[in-house]
Amino acid sequence: MLYRHHHCLSQEFVCCTVVKVQKKILERNAFGLYVHAPFCSSTCDFCAFYQEKPRKNSVKTFLEGLTTEWSLVSKPPVPDTIFVGGGTPGALQESDFARFFDILRELAGDRFVEWSVELAPAETTPAKLRVLRESGVTRVSLGVQSFQPSMLQALGRRHPPDQARRAFDWMREAGFDNLNLDLIFCIPGQELSDWRLDLETAVSWEPDHLSTYCLIHEEKAALFAQVKTGEIGPDPEREEKFYLYTWEFLKEAGFEQYEVANFARSGKRCRHNWNVWRMNEWIGLGPSAASQWQGERWSNVASLQAWSDALSLGCLTRKDVVSLGPLELAEDYLLFGLRLNEGIGLRKVAELCPEADLEPLRLFFHQLGEEGLTEARGDGFRVTDRGRLLVDRIGSEVAHRFASVA
Numbered sequence: 001m002l003y004r005h006h007h008c009l010s011q012e013f014v015c016c017t018v019v020k021v022q023k024k025i026l027e028r029n030a031f032g033l034y035v036h037a038p039f040c041s042s043t044c045d046f047c048a049f050y051q052e053k054p055r056k057n058s059v060k061t062f063l064e065g066l067t068t069e070w071s072l073v074s075k076p077p078v079p080d081t082i083f084v085g086g087g088t089p090g091a092l093q094e095s096d097f098a099r100f101f102d103i104l105r106e107l108a109g110d111r112f113v114e115w116s117v118e119l120a121p122a123e124t125t126p127a128k129l130r131v132l133r134e135s136g137v138t139r140v141s142l143g144v145q146s147f148q149p150s151m152l153q154a155l156g157r158r159h160p161p162d163q164a165r166r167a168f169d170w171m172r173e174a175g176f177d178n179l180n181l182d183l184i185f186c187i188p189g190q191e192l193s194d195w196r197l198d199l200e201t202a203v204s205w206e207p208d209h210l211s212t213y214c215l216i217h218e219e220k221a222a223l224f225a226q227v228k229t230g231e232i233g234p235d236p237e238r239e240e241k242f243y244l245y246t247w248e249f250l251k252e253a254g255f256e257q258y259e260v261a262n263f264a265r266s267g268k269r270c271r272h273n274w275n276v277w278r279m280n281e282w283i284g285l286g287p288s289a290a291s292q293w294q295g296e297r298w299s300n301v302a303s304l305q306a307w308s309d310a311l312s313l314g315c316l317t318r319k320d321v322v323s324l325g326p327l328e329l330a331e332d333y334l335l336f337g338l339r340l341n342e343g344i345g346l347r348k349v350a351e352l353c354p355e356a357d358l359e360p361l362r363l364f365f366h367q368l369g370e371e372g373l374t375e376a377r378g379d380g381f382r383v384t385d386r387g388r389l390l391v392d393r394i395g396s397e398v399a400h401r402f403a404s405v406a
């Protein structure tokens with residue numbers, strides 16, 4: 001969906017309107033910098049992300065490439081938000097980690113309002129946290145996934161639960177006042193009562209933000225072998241119970257849900273992700289990082305060597321490049337916007353795609369409303385809890401119908 005090409009609009013219309021729309025976005029909206037550190041010490045059984053082992057030479061290649069890549073991006077704006085993910089950036093040894101953040105400090109500028117970094121419990125140390133504080137990092141996301149040894153084992157996750165607690169305490173001691181915990185549910189063998197314990201533990205740590213993801217069975221992940229033999233697999237009814245339980249539990253615990261998988265204390269939403277979901281612009285650095293900028297969306301090649309070889313020739317390795325015209329931006333705004341609790345606004349759709357006829361869209365939302373899946377909000381619509389269970393299907397259908405009449 002994200003990378004689909006559309007050929008139904010005339011080229012002149014697309015070019016002219018793309019420039020106008022992008023100019024407006026640049027004038028008004030935040031710009032993000034994403035940096036992908038493609039290193040993991042071991043591979044979790046549920047993970048299908050591109051990654052490398054943090055060998056000395058690979059890390060050197062990566063660090064050298066970053067500055068070159070940034071210098072090849074023509075006149076990027078100073079970032080308003082920064083997100084360093086992976087992989088696990090913490091997989092770098094302390095001296096490389098410090099060097100990594102020296103480089104990032106150069107790119108970060110002095111305008112950012114949020115700088116997030118992902119860390120895994122096993123790789124968090126007080127020295128690395130000091131580097132983050134000194135660099136100006138404002139937010140840390142800790143990949144806990146579960147607090148129970150049996151669940152961590154089922155995920156092929158290598159850290160013992162007490163390591164996560166220790167890492168979290170170090171983060172607070174280092175002075176971070178914006179901490180996220182990542183959790184996974186619908187793990188094979190996990191009962192709702194196990195998940196309740198995980199949620200209770202998470203809330204008792206008093207994080208500022210929680211991300212809760214339903215386990216997805218990716219074909220390239222090790223766990224997929226068990227999907228093929230039929231031992232495990234998606235179970236929509238079970239997933240529905242976990243989703244509804246999570247939303248209710250965290251609401252009662254005082255967290256504001258602002259996206260299907262994301263919950264925050266007041267003022268602690270992740271601004272970087274928010275900007276991405278609202279179709280603003282960002283540049284991604286590092287192998288496999290995605291970008292959306294100047295009317296195009298693309299991914300870097302998912303190979304450290306190929307990424308670095310191209311950079312040494314003064315080239316960027318962009319693939320899956322998609323031209324983002326008004327229609328694509330509006331479609332993706334609908335798709336991602338419906339995942340947000342505040343939903344979508346029709347004025348914004350009109351702003352992104354001025355030529356579109358919004359009447360069929362309005363009618364379709366009313367139809368969904370009669371089925372209890374969406375409700376009116378402001379000048380637009382959002383999904384109900386029932387609709388949120390089907391949000392990706394609803395979003396695709398809405399975007400598809402919009403594209404077919406726009």
Ligand code: SF4
Binds near residue numbers: 042049
């Ligand atoms: S889940 Fe995170 S830590 Fe585990 S292998 Fe994937 S990227 Fe690495």
